[in-house]
Amino acid sequence: MKRFRLGLIINPLAGLGGSVGLKGSDNVAELAISRGAEAKAGLRMKQALTVIKPFSEQIDIVTASGDMGETLAVELGFSVKCVHQISPGSSNNNTSAVDTKQTVKALQDESLDLLLFAGGDGTARDIYSVVDDSLPVLGVPAGVKIHSGVYAITPNAAGVVVSMLLQGELVSLMSADVMDIDEEAFRKGTVKAKRFGEMLVPAEPRYIQAVKMGGKEVDELVLADIAADVINQMEDELYIIGSGSTVAAVMEELNLGNTLLGVDVIHEQQIVASDVTANQLLELTQNKPTKLVITLIGGQGHILGRGNQQLSPELIKRIGKDNIIILATKTKLKALEGRPLIVDSGDPELDSALSGYYKITTGYHDYVMYQVANPDLLES
Structure with missing residues (x-):
């Protein structure tokens, strides 16, 4: 052979x-x-x-x-x-x-x-x-x-x-x-x-990623609605604001400076730290209730592991699955053509634990249920 x-x-x-x-x-x-x-x-x-x-x-x-x-x-x-x-x-x-x-x-x-x-x-x-x-x-x-x-x-x-x-x-x-x-x-x-x-x-589309779709969302009103929903539900907790233009809309609505391609932390709608590293996030969130606000990579569907490696497996475990807030326009979700959202944290066991259906914020008081499920973990 x-x-x-x-x-x-x-x-x-x-x-x-x-x-x-x-x-x-x-x-x-x-x-x-x-x-x-x-x-x-x-x-x-x-x-x-x-x-x-x-x-x-x-x-x-x-x-x-x-x-x-x-x-x-x-x-x-x-x-x-x-x-x-x-x-x-x-x-x-x-x-x-x-x-x-x-x-x-x-x-x-x-x-x-x-x-x-x-x-x-x-x-x-x-x-x-x-x-x-x-x-x-x-x-x-x-x-x-x-x-x-x-x-x-x-x-x-x-x-x-x-x-x-x-x-x-x-x-x-x-x-x-x-x-x-x-x-x-x-x-x-x-x-x-x-x-x-x-x-x-x-040519295995279940396992090979698409080319990333670039550019800011065209519909500014939709982004403003998504941001308004997040802000309306903010509590007395730390909020980690991930990268990307969809998430950046939250900071724009709050009139706060934003690291578009980095990670920021806010509390009581004020900036605590900007463009933070993985270690800084672990220090800031020690023994503090925290929520994570993230979006997906257009065309690919990744929510962790692409451009936000500051969000370490240790941090994600500390925050907990129930405290992850995912934002996306319906246009981005439809572009996935039914493919699930992907997590690539660097810890396969954590990736598996994060699988399931999430409430995705798509507007003001407007949500859809969408699956996070790595196809390779489902079949391996």
Whole structure:
């Protein structure tokens, strides 16, 4: 039986800036680490590989040295071939785009069945610059911003898709957009997304995310109604205000400054802290009743794990499922075409616990019930 040849690349720096409020990791990795950020990309790839570990006897993994893939693959007991050594002078926490591109070039000579990589939009761009659409790829989401359509909806979902291939299920390929944004502009509250091209990915719409829909909601009256409903029900508690234009409408109605692409905290309709990090949120909410106000990513349906990594699993557990307030226009919900909302907190057990039907605020005293349910967790 022919063994499945799986290319593996981990960008150890991916997502470092998320939990510390830097809205990305491009050119700010050292600053993120100095603020206490911890590398998560390896852990997220481990979630994906754990799903396919039962098939390890069928798989040959081809990868780069150290934390770019070799260490994790060996730890999990896979057959491993290393085709690239991290650049001289680089540590595992200081790999570069050059390492990614050189690894991809080496992998092109290895007759791969699939390239599995962990990173964000920048990593996808680096890989695209080498492979174009000549090799099937699948991304394990590990970055702060995931606009591209080449990623699975969660790390676990990536593992499910690979396991489908290993079991011989008929999986077609489709072209998916590689997108990225200007992080400097992003940190200043402006989203400038650009399409760079396409790569081939497994065509499994249950498990592969859509390209993010950008832009502010057109219907300002609907946003004002949603905001008015939230404000009308505010109690003497802390309110964590998540990112996104739908949630920003609450702050606009209160005439408060808002970190559009970050997380703010208010109490008694006044700002307590702006653009906070994950650790700051844990400190602020210690022993205090707290509610979380969030919205979904247009086109994708994620409510946690995309652009709001400041909302750590520890924080979500502390707040509790019943204290999560989800805001969305009916237009955004209809655009999902019945697909459930997705949670990708980094803790699969928490993601499973958060499943269920939620009351989504869609206007003033106007609500719909909508399901949060990761398809990969339902079927794995």
